[in-house]
Amino acid sequence: MNALIKSAKIIDSNSKLNGKTVDILIEKGIIIKIGSKLKNPKNIQEISFPDLHISAGWFDMRANFCDPGHEYKEDLNSGLKAAAKGGFTGVMVMPDTTPSTSTKSGIEYIINKTKANIVDAYPAGSLSHNCEGKEIAEMYDMHTAGAIAFTDNKKSVSKSSLLNKALLYSQSFKGLIINFPNDKELNNNGQINEGVVSTELGLKGIPALAEELIVSRDIFLAEYCNSKIHLSNITTKKSVELIKAAKKKGINITADVNSYHLLLDETELLNFDNHYKVNPPLRTKGDIKALIAGLKDGTIDAICSDHTPEDIENKQCEFDHAAFGMINLQTSFSAANTAINGKMELVDYIAKITSSPREILGLEQIEIKEGTKANLTLFSPNEKWSLKKEEIISKSKNTPFIDKELTGKVYGIINNNQLV
Amino acid sequence: MSKLSVNHLLGIRYLTSEDIKLIFETADHFKEVINRPIKKVPSLRDITIANLFFENSTRTKLSFEIAEKRLSADILNFSSSNSSVTKGETLIDTVNNILSMKVDMVVMRHPNPGAADFLSKHVDAKIVNAGDGAHEHPTQALLDAFSMREKHGDLKGKNVVIVGDILHSRVALSNIFCLKKLGANVRVCGPLTLMPKHIGSLGVEVMTDLKEALNWCDVAMMLRIQLERQDAKNFPSLREYSMLYGLDKELLDSLDKKITVMHPGPINRGVEITSDVADSKQSIILEQVENGVAIRMAVLYLLAGKN
Numbered sequence: 001m002n003a004l005i006k007s008a009k010i011i012d013s014n015s016k017l018n019g020k021t022v023d024i025l026i027e028k029g030i031i032i033k034i035g036s037k038l039k040n041p042k043n044i045q046e047i048s049f050p051d052l053h054i055s056a057g058w059f060d061m062r063a064n065f066c067d068p069g070h071e072y073k074e075d076l077n078s079g080l081k082a083a084a085k086g087g088f089t090g091v092m093v094m095p096d097t098t099p100s101t102s103t104k105s106g107i108e109y110i111i112n113k114t115k116a117n118i119v120d121a122y123p124a125g126s127l128s129h130n131c132e133g134k135e136i137a138e139m140y141d142m143h144t145a146g147a148i149a150f151t152d153n154k155k156s157v158s159k160s161s162l163l164n165k166a167l168l169y170s171q172s173f174k175g176l177i178i179n180f181p182n183d184k185e186l187n188n189n190g191q192i193n194e195g196v197v198s199t200e201l202g203l204k205g206i207p208a209l210a211e212e213l214i215v216s217r218d219i220f221l222a223e224y225c226n227s228k229i230h231l232s233n234i235t236t237k238k239s240v241e242l243i244k245a246a247k248k249k250g251i252n253i254t255a256d257v258n259s260y261h262l263l264l265d266e267t268e269l270l271n272f273d274n275h276y277k278v279n280p281p282l283r284t285k286g287d288i289k290a291l292i293a294g295l296k297d298g299t300i301d302a303i304c305s306d307h308t309p310e311d312i313e314n315k316q317c318e319f320d321h322a323a324f325g326m327i328n329l330q331t332s333f334s335a336a337n338t339a340i341n342g343k344m345e346l347v348d349y350i351a352k353i354t355s356s357p358r359e360i361l362g363l364e365q366i367e368i369k370e371g372t373k374a375n376l377t378l379f380s381p382n383e384k385w386s387l388k389k390e391e392i393i394s395k396s397k398n399t400p401f402i403d404k405e406l407t408g409k410v411y412g413i414i415n416n417n418q419l420v
Numbered sequence: 421m422s423k424l425s426v427n428h429l430l431g432i433r434y435l436t437s438e439d440i441k442l443i444f445e446t447a448d449h450f451k452e453v454i455n456r457p458i459k460k461v462p463s464l465r466d467i468t469i470a471n472l473f474f475e476n477s478t479r480t481k482l483s484f485e486i487a488e489k490r491l492s493a494d495i496l497n498f499s500s501s502n503s504s505v506t507k508g509e510t511l512i513d514t515v516n517n518i519l520s521m522k523v524d525m526v527v528m529r530h531p532n533p534g535a536a537d538f539l540s541k542h543v544d545a546k547i548v549n550a551g552d553g554a555h556e557h558p559t560q561a562l563l564d565a566f567s568m569r570e571k572h573g574d575l576k577g578k579n580v581v582i583v584g585d586i587l588h589s590r591v592a593l594s595n596i597f598c599l600k601k602l603g604a605n606v607r608v609c610g611p612l613t614l615m616p617k618h619i620g621s622l623g624v625e626v627m628t629d630l631k632e633a634l635n636w637c638d639v640a641m642m643l644r645i646q647l648e649r650q651d652a653k654n655f656p657s658l659r660e661y662s663m664l665y666g667l668d669k670e671l672l673d674s675l676d677k678k679i680t681v682m683h684p685g686p687i688n689r690g691v692e693i694t695s696d697v698a699d700s701k702q703s704i705i706l707e708q709v710e711n712g713v714a715i716r717m718a719v720l721y722l723l724a725g726k727n
Contacts, residue, residue, distance in 0.1 A: 196621040200433065202533040202555030202593055207617070272534035316542070318511060318532040320553070 001417045002027045002044045008054040008378065011350050015368050018347060024054070026374045029417030034370055049411045051380040053346075056354045056366035057089025057415050058377045061256055062232065062304040063329060064153075068109070069098025073396045074309035076110065079329070080119040082393040084420045086305070086329040087377040087410035088353075090120040092361065095131065096153040102126040102137045107145040118418040122361070124149045127166050127177060131155045136166050143173050148361050151178035151232070154279055154324075158184055160217060167225035176361060178230040181214035181239070182280065191320060193281040197266040203319065206281050208236040215239045219246040219253060228252040230360055234300060235261050235280045237290035244299040254360045256302040257291050259336035260328060268400070272319050275400035278306075279324035288339070295352060296344050302357040303349065305332035309396035327394045330387060330410075331401045337381055337408030346381050376414045383409040424722050428540045428547040431556035432597035440601060444566055446718035447711070454490060454713060464493035467724050470518050472528045473550070474500040474511075474535075479685055479709065480550050480560070484527050487716035496523060511535065512542050519545055525724065528552075546723045554588050560684055561594035563715040565602055567708045568639055571680055576603035581633045583665060584643035584692055585614045587654070591684045592643060596622050609633040610665055613654035630665050631674075639680045642667055642692040658691050668694040672702065680704055 005024040010017045023038035024031060040046060065079035074082075076093070083091050093110055095101035101110065107123045114121035125142035129135050131152040139150050150170060157163045157179050166177050187210045192198050194205025215231060219242060222229040234240065234255045243255050260278065265285050268276040276282055294300040308325025315322055328335065333353065340349050358365055366375045386405045389397060412420050424439050432440075453461055469488050473481055481497075488495050498518065515526065525546040528536055533555035540547045551557040565575060572578055580599050586592045586608050599606050600623055608619060609627040619626060627633040634640055645661060655661045667681065681693065681703045689695050698705060 194616075195618050199616045199618045199621060200593075202553055202590060204554075205617070272537045313510070316510075316512065318530070318538055319534040320532040 001029050001414070001419050002042070003414070003419060004038060004040050004044045004046045005052070005054065005378070006046055006048040008052045010368055011053050011055040011347050012368050013347050013351050014355060014365065017368065026414065029374055029414075031368065031370055031372055031374050034368070047378070049378065049380065051382050052411065053379050053381060054368070055350050055377050055379070056368060057375040057413055058087045058333065058353045059090040059357045059363075060088045060305045060307070060329065060332065060353070061092050061302050061357045061361070062094060062153075062258075063091040063307045064094045064096075064309065064325070066097060066309055073311050074394055076113050076121065078393065078395050079307070080114060080117050080121060082307070082327070082329040083119045084413055085393050085410070086331065087333050087379055087413055088119060088329060089375050089377065089413050089415040090122065090363070092122045092124050092148060094153045095124050095126040095151065096155055100126045100131045102130050104138070104141045104145040107142050107147045111146050116416070118413065118415050118420055120415070122146070122148045122363070124151055124178070126150065127152045127157060128162060133158055133162060136162065136169055139166070139170055139175050140173050143175050148363065149176040149178050149230070151180070154180055156180045156182035156184065156214065160221065163218065163221055164225060167221060167227040167229060171227055174362070176228060176230060178232050179214075179218055180232045181211050181218060183210040183213050186210035186213065190281070191277065192269050193266045193283050195266055195284060197269050201269070201272065208238060208283065208287075211236050211280060212238045212242065215242045219243070219251060222253055223251050231255045232304070233258060233280050233306065234291070234294075235283045235287060237287050240290045240294040240299055244294065244297070247299060254301040255299065256304050256357075257295065257300050258306040258328075259303050259332040260306070260326065262288060262291055262303070262339035263335045264400070273400065274315055274319050274322035275326060275398060277319065277322050277324055278326055292340060292343055295340070295349060301352065301360060303332070303336050303352045305329045307332070309394050310398045311396055315398050325398070327392070327396055327399050330393060331399065331406065333379065333410060334385070334406035334408040335401070338406045341381060341407055374414045378411040378413070379409060380411070381408050383407075385409045423726060427723070427726055428536070429558050429719055429723060430536045430540060430547065430549050432558045432561050432594045432601065433556065435558075435601070437601045440562065440565070440598065443562055443715065443718050443722065444569065446722055447566055447714040450717040450721070451711065451714035454717070460490055460492060462492045463721050464488070464491035464724055467525065468494045468496065468523045469525045469527060469720070470496040470498060470523045472498050472515065472518070472526055474528070474530045475551070477529050477550070479712075480529065483709070483712040484550060484716050487713050487720060490713070491717055491720060493720070496521075511539065515539060515543050519543055525720065546726070548719060548723065551590055554590055554593070556594045557590040558594050559712070559716050559719060560591050561598040562719070563708055563712040564595055564641065564682060564684065565598050566715055567682065567704055567711045568680070570707065570711070571704060572638060575599065578604045578639065579607070579637045580604050580639045580641065581607045581609050581627070581637040582641045582643060583609045583630065583633065583667070585645050586610055586619060586643070587614045587616055588646045589643050595641065596624055607633060607636065611655055630667070631671065634667070634671070634675055634679060637679055639682060640667065641682045641684070644684065644686065644688055645691055662691050666690075666692060666694065667697050669696040669700070672697055672700070678702055682708060685709070
C-alpha cells in the first residue's frame with residue numbers, strides 16, 4: 001500500500017509534530033517521509049480531504065462481536081469492517097459470547113479468524129469460567145495464547161471473593177482485570193436510570209448507587225490486593241469522584257466511559273425509544289458534565305464504543321423485553337467529539353482512544369515518525385455528517401444515531417499495509 | 421365541537437388541560453345519556469373496537485365493553501390467556517393480525533410500561549391505553565378527577581392525597597399527572613419502600629404519616645396493595661401495612677373535617693380501607709364506577725371523531 005497524504009494536521013500528544021500540518025509519504029505500509037509539500041515522483045496515490053487531521057490509529061477497548069454464537073447479529077469480519085469505518089485500527093473483543101471466550105481455544109479462534117485484517121483484533125478472556133461468576137477461568141493459559149485482559153464484561157462480578165482471587169492470581173503474569181461496576185441486586189432488572197424519567201414512565205429504575213457501591217468495593221479490593229484494576233462503563237458523578245479520590249491515594253486504578261454516555265442523557269427515553277436502552281443506562285446532564293470533567297482531569301482514561309449489536313426482534317418490541325445496547329463503532333468518535341469538542345483539547349481526548357487504552361492494556365504505542373509502520377486514522381473534528389441507514393456496516397442496525405447530525409467525521413484508516 | 425390534541429389516548433402525560441376539560445364536558449353529556457330509559461346512542465355505529473387484555477382485568481374491561489355497547493360499536497374481545505401470545509407471537513404480529521380484520525380502534529391493557537405507546541407507532545389504529553404496567557391508566561385518572569369534580573367542583577387548589585403502593589401503581593402516576601394539570605395540590609403517602617425515589621420530581625410531596633396526610637386533604641385516594649406486583653416484600657405483612665396505612669372508621673371520624681374517600685378498586689377490604697369506610701357516606705367508590713362508563717364513552721367518541 002503506497003500513499004501520499006497531503007496537508008494533514010498531526011494530532012499526537014507524544015509527537016514533536018503535534019499540531020503541525022504536513023505531508024506523509026507511505027510506501028509498502030511504512031512511513032517513508034514526513035515533511036511539507038512532499039514531491040510525488042513515483043505517481044503514488046494522493047490522499048487529501050477537507051480539514052484533514054491525522055493521528056495514531058484509534059483503539060477501542062470494548063467491542064461486542066457476537067461471534068461465536070450470534071453471528072446473525074455480528075461476526076468478527078463484519079464487526080472489524082465497522083471498526084475500520086469508524087476509524088479504529090485496533091479493538092479489544094469482549095469474551096461474553098456463546099460460548100464465552102474462557103479457554104485458550106477461544107482466544108485462538110479470535111486471533112486466527114482475524115489474521116491479516118486491516119484492524120487488529122485483541123481478545124479479552126473471561127475472568128470467570130464461562131462468565132458464570134463462580135470460579136476464575138484459566139487466565140494464564142489464555143494470557144499465553146494472546147488474551148490481553150480478563151473480564152466478564154456486562155456480567156459484572158458479584159462475588160467479592162471471586163474478584164479478590166482474580167486480582168491476586170492475575171499478578172503472577174501481570175494480567176489486567178476489568179470489572180463493570182453494577183450491583184445486580186440493586187439493579188434488580190431495572191430498565192433505565194432511576195430518576196425523573198423512570199418515574200414518569202413507570203419503568204423500573206437502575207439507581208446510580210448500583211454502580212457506585214461496586215466502584216467503592218472494587219477500589220477497596222484493588223487496594224487490599226495491591227493490584228491494578230480497570231473499571232469499565234463509568235456513568236455517574238459519584239463514581240468519578242470515587243475514582244478520582246482513589247487515584248489521588250495512589251491506588252492503581254483506571255477507568256473508561258462509553259462515548260454515547262458523554263452525549264446522551266435519560267431524557268432521550270421520554271418516548272420509550274428503546275434504541276436508547278443501554279447498560280449501564282443513560283444518566284443525567286449533571287453526570288455527563290462530571291464525566292467530561294473526569295476525562296479532562298485524567299480520572300477517566302479511555303473512551304469506548306461499547307458496540308453492542310442486536311437484531312430487530314430484540315429491539316422492535318415492548319420496552320421491558322428489548323435488549324440493552326447500541327452499535328456504535330461507526331459513530332463512537334463523532335458522538336464523543338460532538339459532546340466534548342470545545343470543552344477539551346482535541347489532542348487530549350484523541351489520547352483517550354489511542355495512547356491511553358494501549359497503555360492500560362500494555363500494548364505497544366504507535367508513533368507517527370519516519371521508518372515506522374503506518375498505523376493511522378484520518379479524520380476531521382469539524383466536519384458535520386449524519387449516519388444513513390444504508391451506510392451501516394454492522395449486520396445489526398440498532399443505533400439511535402441514524403439521520404442525526406454529528407460533528408466529526410472519519411475519512412479512513414491505514415494499518416497492516418492496507419488502506420480503507 | 422372542538423377536538424382532542426392527540427390521536428391516541430396513551431396517557432395523561434400526553435394530554436393538555438384543554439383535552440381533559442373537553443373529555444369531561446363530553447362525559448357530562450354521556451352521563452346524562454346512560455341515565456335515560458334508552459341508554460344506547462348510535463354514535464360509533466360501524467366502528468369496530470378490539471379490546472385486547474394481556475393482563476387480568478374485570479372492572480376496566482367490563483367498563484370499556486359497556487361504554488362501547490352504549491355507543492353501538494362492534495366489539496372484539498381478546499385476552500392473552502387464550503391467544504397465540506403464549507405461543508411466542510410478538511405483540512405487533514398479534515395486533516396486526518387482528519387489525520387485518522378491519523378494526524378501527526384498540527383498547528389495550530398490557531403488563532409492560534410503554535406498550536400502548538409502542539403499538540401506536542407500529543400499527544394503524546387508534547389506541548386507548550387501558551393500563552400499561554406501572555406507567556399509566558389514563559381513563560382511571562380521568563374518571564377519578566371527574567368524580568372529584570362532581571363532588572367538589574373545580575379542582576384548582578383542592579388537596580388530594582394518594583395513599584399506598586405508589587411504586588407499582590399506574591393509577592397513582594396517571595392521577596398525579598391529571599390532578600396537577602387541573603391545578604390540584606397532590607401529595608403521596610405510604611411507606612418509602614413503596615415510593616419511587618424521585619416521585620418529588622413530579623411536583624408532589626411525600627408523607628409517611630397517614631393521619632397528618634388525611635388532615636391535610638380534601639380527598640383521599642386509597643390505592644389497592646398490588647400483591648401480584650411485589651417482586652420482593654416491601655413491607656413485613658398486610659396486617660402491619662393496615663396498622664400503618666389502613667383507613668378505618670375511627671381514624672376517619674377523628675379527622676378535623678369530612679374528607680371524601682376514593683378507591684380505584686378492587687378493594688382489599690380490611691387492608692387499605694375497612695368495610696365501614698368503603699360503604700360510608702364519605703366514600704364515592706360506586707360513583708367512580710358509574711362515571712367510568714361515561715368517561716370511556718367520551719374518550720372513545722372523541723378519538724373516533726379524529727381523522
